Amino acid sequence: MAKIQPVRGTHDILGATAAGHRHVVAAAAECARRYGFADIDTPIFEFTPVFARTMGEGSDVVRKEMYTFTDRGGDEVTLRPEFTAGICRAFISGGLQQDLPLKFFAHGPAFRYERPQKGRLRQFHQIDAEILGVEGPQADIEVIALGADILDALGVLDRCRLELNTLGDPESRRDYRAALVEYFLDHKGQLSADSVDRLERNPLRILDSKDDGDRRIVADAPTMEAYLNDASQAFFAAVREGLEAIGVGYRLNQRLVRGLDYYTHTAFEFVTDALGAQGAVIAGGRYDGLIEMLGGPATPGIGWAGGIERLAMLADHQPAAARPVAMVPVGPEAQREALRLTHQLRRAGLVVDLGFRGNLGRRMKRADRLNARAALILGEDELAKGTITLRDLDSGEQSEVPVDQVEARLRQLDGSRGE
RNA sequence: GCGGGUGUAGCUCAGGUGGUUAGAGCGCCAGAUUGUGGAUCUGGAGGCCGGGGGUUCAAGUCCCCUCACUCGCCCCA
DSSP, X not given: OOSOOOOTTOOOOOHHHHHHHHHHHHHHHHHHHHTTOEEOOOOSEEEHHHHHHHHOTTSHIIXXXXXXXEXXXXXXXXXXXXXXXXXXXXXXXXXXXXXXXXEEEEEEEEEXXXXXXXXXXXXXXXXXXXXXXXXXXXXXXXXXXXXXXXXXXXXXXXXXXXXXXXXXXXXXXXXXXXXXXXXXXXXXXGSOHHHHHHHHHOXXXXXXXXXXXXXXXXXXXXXXXXXXXXXXXXXXXXXXXXXXXXXXXXXXXXXXXXXXXXXXXXXXXXXXXXXXXXXXXXXXXXXXXXXXXXXXXXXXXXXXXXXXXXXXXXXXXXXXXXOOEEEEEOSHHHHHHHHHHHHHXXXXXXXXXXXSXXXXXXXXXXXXXXXOSEEEEEOHHHHHHTEEEEEETTTOOEEEEEGGGHHHHHHHSTTOOOO
C-alpha cells in the first residue's frame, strides 16, 4: 500500500454528498416524529451472538459478511450489520416491556463485508423504524405508511413501488417451507448450483432467483397462499385493507421473501428501477419471534430499514446554497474590528464569512466564489468614521452605513440571510 | 467468493502500428489592476502515466502479477 487510502467499500462523505445524506435523515426523522416515533441510538457494535442468533446462522450475512473481532478483553464483538437486533437487545437490557408499545426511529452506519457496487458499500448508512409490542396489523400498516411518507417527503415515491407479501405465522411458514423443499427436491437436477445450495439453507430464497432455469421451475412451485392458515390469512387481509384505506398502493409479490430468519407475516420492500441492481430502498417485515430468540419476553415486532446512500442518490437533493455576507477588512486595525463585528453578526444569526488572509482583491474574489450576497468593506476610512462600506454584490451598488445599522441593512437584502 | 470494464495533473479527459524534455480544458497561484469581485489577456506551479516484475537499444503504449475504482452474480439497505 504505497498511498494511504480508505478501506475498500468505505467513503469519505463530504460536500454535496454529506448534504444529501443529512437531507434524507432530516426528512425521515421529521416524518417519524409526526408518527410518534422516539429516537434511539444503540451502540454500533454488540456481542456477536446478538446478530448471529437473530439473523440466522445460515444466512449469508452471518456466515461471511460480518465484521467480527475479539476485543482486548477477549470478548467476541461484531460491528452491526443491521439495526433491528441491536434495538431488540436494548429493549431487553433496558427492561422496557412495561412501556410497550414502543416506536423507535434510528439512523447511522452499518457494516457488511461485501463486494462493493452501486449503492452497496462495506460501511453504509441506514434509517430505521421499529414498532415493538403490537400484535395486530395496525402496526404493519403504520410502519409501511411511514415508509411511504418518507419517500414522498423526499420526492421519490413516484419512482418506487411497494411490493408486499406474507410469510405467514411460524406454523404456516414451516408447512410451506416443507412443501417447497419437497417440490424442489423433485426438480433438483434442473436447479442452478446456487439454488441447490439454497435448498439446504434457505429454500424460500429460490423463489427470488434470477436464473432463467430456476424461474421456470419456480413458476409451478407451490405458493405461500395455499399454505396460510386462517389466522395468517386474516392478518394479511387486514394489512391490505388498511393500506387501501389510506391510499398506499402496493403490488403483491409472492416471490418476495426475506433473507433473515426472524421474519414472519408481513414482508415488504419499496423498490426502484432507477439504481441498477440495488433496487430495494426500504425493506422490512414482521419479526414476532426475535425478542424471544434473544432471551427476552415474547414480544412482537415489525420494522424496516432504508439505505441512506440509495435514497440520497434517488432524491438528488440540491441544497439551497446559503448566501453568506463577506467581511472584508483592509489593514491590521480593521481586522480587529472586523473580527468583533463578524462575531456580533454571527451571534445575531447571519451567515458571515471572514477569510483568514489576503488583501482586498483576494478577499473580494473569495466573496464572489462563495456566492456572497454582499461584502462589508472595512478600512481606515470607515474605521475613522464609524461606518462600513456595504457592497451589494448582485447590483454592484455600494454605500457607507453606520456600523450600528449594518445588521438591519443586511436583513433588507433579499436572499442574504441564509439563516 | 465469481465474472466484465477502467486506472495519465486537484477534476474531466487526449496521447494510431513502442521512438527525444507526457498534453488540453477546467480549477489553483501570480501579474496586467499596490481600497473593490465576476469578464479578458499573460505567465507560473502542479505527473515515480495506480504499484511491481518482464520483453526491448527504447514502454504511458506490449506481456504477467498485484492493488484500487466501477458494473454485474451471490446477498442485501
